[in-house]
Amino acid sequence: MDTSLLHFHRPRFMFVASNGRTSLDLVSNFGVWKNVDREKTIGCIGVSLKCEKMVRRHWRSNKRAMRMNAGKGEDQNESEDAFEATIEKSKKVLAVQKQLLEQIAERRKIVSSIKNSIISTEEDVASYNASDDVNVKRFGESDEEPERSLPLELYSSDVNFPIVGKIVSDSVQSDVLPSFLSKTSESHVLDNNDKEKLEETCFEDVNVETNIAPGEEEAKPPPLAGANVMNIILVAAECAPWSKTGGLGDVAGALPKALARRGHRVMVVVPRYSNYAELSDTGVRRRYNITGQDVEVTYHRTYIDGVDFVFIDNHMFHHIEHNIYGGERVEILRRMILFCKAAVEVPWYVPCGGVCYGDGNLVFIANDWHTALLPVYLKAYYRDNGLMSYTRSVLVIHNIAHQGRGPVTDFSSMDLPGHYIDLFKLYDPIGGEHCNIFAAGLKAADRIVTVSHGYAWELKTLDGGWGLHGIINENHWKLSGIVNGIDVKEWNPQVDSHLQSDGYSNYSLENLQTGKPKCKKALQKELGLPIRHNVPLIGFIGRLDDQKGVDLIAEAIPWMVGQDVQLVMLGTGRPDLENMLRNFENQYHDRIRGWVGFSVEMAHRITAGADILLMPSRFEPCGLNQLYAMGYGTIPVVHAVGGLRDTVQPFDPFNESGVGWTFDSAETNKLIHALGNCLYTYREYKTSWEGIQKRGMMQDLSWDNAAQNYEDVLVAAKFHW
Numbered sequence: 175m176d177t178s179l180l181h182f183h184r185p186r187f188m189f190v191a192s193n194g195r196t197s198l199d200l201v202s203n204f205g206v207w208k209n210v211d212r213e214k215t216i217g218c219i220g221v222s223l224k225c226e227k228m229v230r231r232h233w234r235s236n237k238r239a240m241r242m243n244a245g246k247g248e249d250q251n252e253s254e255d256a257f258e259a260t261i262e263k264s265k266k267v268l269a270v271q272k273q274l275l276e277q278i279a280e281r282r283k284i285v286s287s288i289k290n291s292i293i294s295t296e297e298d299v300a301s302y303n304a305s306d307d308v309n310v311k312r313f314g315e316s317d318e319e320p321e322r323s324l325p326l327e328l329y330s331s332d333v334n335f336p337i338v339g340k341i342v343s344d345s346v347q348s349d350v351l352p353s354f355l356s357k358t359s360e361s362h363v364l365d366n367n368d369k370e371k372l373e374e375t376c377f378e379d380v381n382v383e384t385n386i387a388p389g390e391e392e393a394k395p396p397p398l399a400g401a402n403v404m405n406i407i408l409v410a411a412e413c414a415p416w417s418k419t420g421g422l423g424d425v426a427g428a429l430p431k432a433l434a435r436r437g438h439r440v441m442v443v444v445p446r447y448s449n450y451a452e453l454s455d456t457g458v459r460r461r462y463n464i465t466g467q468d469v470e471v472t473y474h475r476t477y478i479d480g481v482d483f484v485f486i487d488n489h490m491f492h493h494i495e496h497n498i499y500g501g502e503r504v505e506i507l508r509r510m511i512l513f514c515k516a517a518v519e520v521p522w523y524v525p526c527g528g529v530c531y532g533d534g535n536l537v538f539i540a541n542d543w544h545t546a547l548l549p550v551y552l553k554a555y556y557r558d559n560g561l562m563s564y565t566r567s568v569l570v571i572h573n574i575a576h577q578g579r580g581p582v583t584d585f586s587s588m589d590l591p592g593h594y595i596d597l598f599k600l601y602d603p604i605g606g607e608h609c610n611i612f613a614a615g616l617k618a619a620d621r622i623v624t625v626s627h628g629y630a631w632e633l634k635t636l637d638g639g640w641g642l643h644g645i646i647n648e649n650h651w652k653l654s655g656i657v658n659g660i661d662v663k664e665w666n667p668q669v670d671s672h673l674q675s676d677g678y679s680n681y682s683l684e685n686l687q688t689g690k691p692k693c694k695k696a697l698q699k700e701l702g703l704p705i706r707h708n709v710p711l712i713g714f715i716g717r718l719d720d721q722k723g724v725d726l727i728a729e730a731i732p733w734m735v736g737q738d739v740q741l742v743m744l745g746t747g748r749p750d751l752e753n754m755l756r757n758f759e760n761q762y763h764d765r766i767r768g769w770v771g772f773s774v775e776m777a778h779r780i781t782a783g784a785d786i787l788l789m790p791s792r793f794e795p796c797g798l799n800q801l802y803a804m805g806y807g808t809i810p811v812v813h814a815v816g817g818l819r820d821t822v823q824p825f826d827p828f829n830e831s832g833v834g835w836t837f838d839s840a841e842t843n844k845l846i847h848a849l850g851n852c853l854y855t856y857r858e859y860k861t862s863w864e865g866i867q868k869r870g871m872m873q874d875l876s877w878d879n880a881a882q883n884y885e886d887v888l889v890a891a892k893f894h895w
């Protein structure tokens with residue numbers, strides 16, 4: 175280190191941001207030294223921080239002396255100005271130093287996570303090879319030598335930290351980076367996502383405007399998850415914004431980001447239904463045996479908001495994003511088997527940011543019956559054979575009504591050891607003896623989560639468990655209810671991109687009374703409804719099926735049209751219910767619109783433009799639309815069931831509390847009663863109405879709380895043997 179840098183009696187250097195890169199320019203009162211060796215300079219930071227206090231003391235005493243001589247001439251005034259300026263510069267230096275230290279800490283974290291992954295990957299390989307020795311056949315593989323698609327250098331014990339090396343050679347001199355990040359690996363080729371990730375972490379702008387107090391220099395907060403930081407892989411059949419047929423897509427798109435914000439390394443694995451623009455091919459190819467056929471999958475990846483999104487590609491998944499769960503039962507089953515077989519091996523074979531996740535300190539989060547095979551495969555082919563010993567699985571129930579039921583003969587297509595049939599075989603009065611994938615997943619998973627407390631309770635009942643209540647009760651010790659959150663980037667009236675055209679407007683709590691009416695007007699215009707400010711506009715968004723209680727709305731429509739209201743219903747599903755929507759629109763063209771289709775934009779616009787959102791669901795594990803509605807100042811009227819009961823506290827006019835209206839059983843007259851009270855309040859008690867809107871909007875509905883609760887479950891799973 176150049177010790178001359180330490181012999182200063184006045185502020186000597188400051189770092190300047192230029193062109194989005196951290197160029198370190200050394201500035202003194204006497205001159206400027208450009209492009210000083212970054213490593214040396216960063217090395218100096220620690221020392222200079224200590225010197226900072228000394229320097230400040232020195233300046234202060236100089237300044238006092240200056241003041242004593244005040245009035246003795248212009249020279250002194252100029253000197254004082256110069257001192258003020260140098261103090262300002264010093265503050266800037268401190269700000270930049272703080273940021274650099276934060277970046278160093280961040281990079282240390284990355285490097286140590288890379289090292290951990292490498293160690294666990296080596297362990298995997300060792301046990302993988304050991305398993306070859308004892309001739310353990312892993313699912314989906316023929317008797318041939320298993321191919322290893324992962325670049326072998328990643329297994330090497332003296333592996334460099336390749337990710338930075340490549341970027342460095344592309345864009346900056348390696349010697350301007352801290353030494354622990356500057357090793358290079360010629361053999362590893364980065365994809366564009368790697369570069370994006372690295373550029374995000376390595377080359378953030380240095381903002382010199384921050385003022386910090388002395389002593390705060392190293393105040394980089396630890397990850398919110400603290401010592402519980404782990405690798406998490408969420409596996410789902412859909413993930414917004416790429417694929418979404420309902421609430422599962424929203425959850426898979428948002429929960430992982432909230433977990434990543436807590437400091438975990440998080441991946442989402444999802445089928446690749448289309449040729450999504452932002453993906454790049456990882457080059458990894460694997461083959462799996464699916465009902466006797468050798469099927470190849472490839473893995474594509476992107477990195478967004480701190481999360482690795484890995485897409486599994488095979489022609490079976492192509493062009494079905496609007497019909498993910500549709501088609502012949504046997505075809506759906508083959509897709510889900512392939513997806514689960516390929517997903518469970520992602521941590522071994524798919525490098526993310528240059529390095530695989532590995533199977534140590536890893537938890538899978540599977541979702542609904544479509545991925546309920548994953549916990550079973552994890553157990554049957556890996557943990558039972560001493561592989562992936564430290565990997566755990568959590569199965570989330572979003573909707574127990576769909577279970578992957580089929581004849582017992584389905585079991586043979588799953589390619590599992592014979593005794594595993596006991597997990598799948600179930601008898602109930604509806605299906606008789608059958609093969610039940612959800613049942614097997616619930617038994618095999620280390621922990622079970624469902625999406626509200628209310629639904630966790632309902633699942634244990636004869637009515638709510640849909641034949642699986644017995645299994646849920648037997649496994650109640652591992653069941654938790656965690657209410658979903660909402661993605662506050664996606665669903666936020668202040669920034670909602672669907673409200674930025676066609677007369678819609680972004681709004682917030684502050685301008686609710688002007689912004690929301692604009693959206694209402696724009697919605698009426700877009701739908702071709704009479705533009706009337708004072709008519710209550712009621713919305714419904716959802717799948718058209720028994721669950722969502724659309725038939726209750728249908729029965730209430732004759733009453734509704736006599737109430738001078740407008741109604742817009744958006745949904746797809748059962749053809750008879752779709753026709754019903756069309757018929758209502760034809761019959762009551764001046765006040766009802768039935769939009770048959772799946773339109774994310776229209777869902778956002780209805781949520782913003784409507785005054786009231788109806789959710790008469792017969793059962794609702796959590797429900798997201800009522801959460802979105804409350805965030806947009808739209809008042810929910812809901813059947814108090816499952817997550818709707820957990821999240822919509824009924825309005826109490828005596829205490830001016832509550833955020834909506836509820837009714838206690840799924841009956842038309844109860845819906846009418848609750849909606850009647852709601853309309854009465856809308857018309858007669860404007861102040862109460864605004865209070866309900868504001869209380870709804872002021873709630874913290876973000877995923878952050880839920881993510882913390884998930885973390886508790888993941889930790890419990892981790893220590894479950």
Ligand SMILES: Nc1ncnc2c1ncn2[C@@H]1O[C@H](COP(=O)(O)OP(=O)(O)O[C@H]2O[C@H](CO)[C@@H](O)[C@H](O)[C@H]2O)[C@@H](O)[C@H]1O
Pocket residue numbers: 419420421422424425572573625658715716717744745746771772773774777794795796797798799817
């Ligand atoms: N026609 C359409 N056009 C555009 N968007 C549409 C649409 N129909 C529905 N959507 C959107 O799909 C999502 C539906 O979410 P929900 O939570 O209400 O229901 P779903 O029953 O699918 O989810 C299940 O999983 C979720 C997540 O756990 C649970 O909340 C829920 O109770 C459970 O039934 C919302 O984002 C909604 O806006």
